[in-house]
Amino acid sequence: MKELKTFARVSVEPHAKVRLRVRLPVDMLNFTDARGERIVEPGEFELMIGSSSRDIHLNATLNVTGVATRTLERDWRMVSEVQVI
Template sequence: HAIADVILGKVSPSGRLSMTFPYTEGQEPLYYAHLSTGRPQDGSQHVGRFVSRYIDAPTAPLYAFGYGLSYAQVDYGDIQLEKGQLKAEDTLKFSIEVTNSSDWEQKETVQVYFHDDVASLVQPVKRLVDFKKVVLAPHSKQIVTFAIPAVHFSFYDNQGESILEPGTFHLFVGTNSEDVTSVEFEIRQ
């Protein structure tokens, strides 16, 4: 009955992928939290040189981590930070408006990622730090709020110690790891 309800449009699907799906096996390993290579995917001072790309396949995945299909059209607004500068003992509080502009009720998974721009050790381009599943009525808006302790933006050094370095960070919020809106914040000592 569950499959029939989805096929007949009685229920909008809301599942999300727990992994990244590549276009081709030549892209493996492919995951959302990869380390930066230092070579941009497009653009270079020498056209075609010093870039990170495939000749016969796109560099982006076929389906990104957290991707999911639904009948609903869900749009994300801008991220509203309570404050853009934090101390190590503070909590990052922010909200985002999520809009369902369709005729279906939707269970939307709002995903939060971040990137440490200036860490002493190379960091993944994105790390999942939080998510919430919210129910959106047809043609409705909802403000989704998050409170993430600054300690969640720490990383482990080469000695296995968890450290939180001051600097700039990027916060990403969206429906999957690729389709996100972003804002910058700073952690100070």
């Protein structure tokens, strides 16, 4: 399943290159369980960066480690950051 976690519109001149810094807190890799609680579990996640879900430019695998499943607080908010550096 693909799921959008963050986005930013970045203008780049044709054939130019820019560096981006993407901060994606591990808590954003949560899912909602059958009880309606947001859960973070250890495991592998594929990070894809691109112009759209059909136009992927970069892939990486993230490993979330830990021994336990964690339930997020009810008022937890998804906050990430994308910067041109």
